[in-house]
Amino acid sequence: MNMKSTICIGTRGSTLALWQANHVKNSIEKNFPDTRIDIKIIKTTGDRITDRPLAMVGGKGLFVKEIEAALLDGSIDLAVHSMKDMPGELPQGLMIGAIPERANPFDVLISAQGAFFKDYPRGAVIGTSSLRRASQLKHLRPDIEIKSIRGNLDTRLKKVKSGEYAAIVLAAAGLERLGQGSEITEYLAETDMVPAVGQGALCIETRENDPDMAEILSTLDHDPTRICVTGERAFLKAIEGSCHIPVACFGKILDNRVMLTAVVASEDGESLIKETIESTPEQVAEKGRELAKLVLEKGGQRILEALNIP
Numbered sequence: 591m592n593m594k595s596t597i598c599i600g601t602r603g604s605t606l607a608l609w610q611a612n613h614v615k616n617s618i619e620k621n622f623p624d625t626r627i628d629i630k631i632i633k634t635t636g637d638r639i640t641d642r643p644l645a646m647v648g649g650k651g652l653f654v655k656e657i658e659a660a661l662l663d664g665s666i667d668l669a670v671h672s673m674k675d676m677p678g679e680l681p682q683g684l685m686i687g688a689i690p691e692r693a694n695p696f697d698v699l700i701s702a703q704g705a706f707f708k709d710y711p712r713g714a715v716i717g718t719s720s721l722r723r724a725s726q727l728k729h730l731r732p733d734i735e736i737k738s739i740r741g742n743l744d745t746r747l748k749k750v751k752s753g754e755y756a757a758i759v760l761a762a763a764g765l766e767r768l769g770q771g772s773e774i775t776e777y778l779a780e781t782d783m784v785p786a787v788g789q790g791a792l793c794i795e796t797r798e799n800d801p802d803m804a805e806i807l808s809t810l811d812h813d814p815t816r817i818c819v820t821g822e823r824a825f826l827k828a829i830e831g832s833c834h835i836p837v838a839c840f841g842k843i844l845d846n847r848v849m850l851t852a853v854v855a856s857e858d859g860e861s862l863i864k865e866t867i868e869s870t871p872e873q874v875a876e877k878g879r880e881l882a883k884l885v886l887e888k889g890g891q892r893i894l895e896a897l898n899i900p
């Protein structure tokens with residue numbers, strides 16, 4: 591086959607996004623040593639807004655829209671995103687070409703003094719702008735205070751070290767990819783904090799009907815990750831939880847059975863609906879939709895209707 595000689599990967603310009611794009615570039619080069627790969631940085635709406643929590647901005651795909659436009663107009667061939675930034679639905683003409691093996695999917699706490707969550711003093715200030723994280727933490731510890739935080743990883747680490755926050759919450763995957771895993775005080779298991787849909791996974795997005803890319807991408811896909819993420823995203827799409835609302839869904843495989851767990855919670859953590867559904871790998875999309883229906887019926891609908899976000 592006469593493979594295209596140069597491929598252009600589009601990505602955001604953050605340190606993490608560039609690490610991820612280079613990671614995918616290296617994997618492709620390993621399998622296709624004659625292919626030249628360029629990386630093109632594309633600024634997204636999410637990158638421009640640095641002064642307010644993204645939940646206040648609303649809208650789907652704040653970190654992906656401009657990159658998808660570049661895919662559609664042919665200026666790039668592949669896009670590398672964090673899966674958890676992807677809205678439930680993709681634009682016409684684009685598809686998820688590959689889902690590589692997932693990194694650690696869990697959330698972690700970094701505390702200034704090395705204290706554990708259960709030992710934080712009353713009123714301890716925890717930094718996160720994620721409604722999903724805030725609501726689940728408040729559910730576990732109604733006595734703590736949540737304060738919004740933005741900025742890149744270094745900024746956030748400084749803010750916890752300076753004492754502005756007792757602790758901050760981040761995704762293990764991002765920290766570990768950037769070589770900052772040693773900063774982690776504590777991992778939160780999914781029994782305490784259900785991860786975001788797609789957390790820890792990458793999304794390689796491409797145009798439909800691009801046989802060169804399809805051949806390349808088939809070498810990068812990781813079946814167990816695709817199965818779990820497919821279930822999580824089916825849940826997301828069914829619940830219309832585009833991005834910044836307090837919903838979570840996480841799939842794991844145990845003995846060829848997929849366990850999908852989802853949460854919908856109120857911002858203050860007082861109401862929290864958590865359900866688990868079991869599926870075969872083949873049924874996972876259908877079961878993800880069924881899980882959404884279950885969570886909505888059990889009170890999720892009422893919680894989402896009461897939310898005050900656009």
Ligand SMILES: NCc1[nH]cc(CCC(=O)O)c1CC(=O)O
Nearest residue numbers: 672674760761763764789790791
């Ligand atoms: N919220 C932004 C974001 N999008 C993807 C990651 C990295 C982890 C991942 O790939 O899931 C992060 C950082 C974080 O949540 O701490």
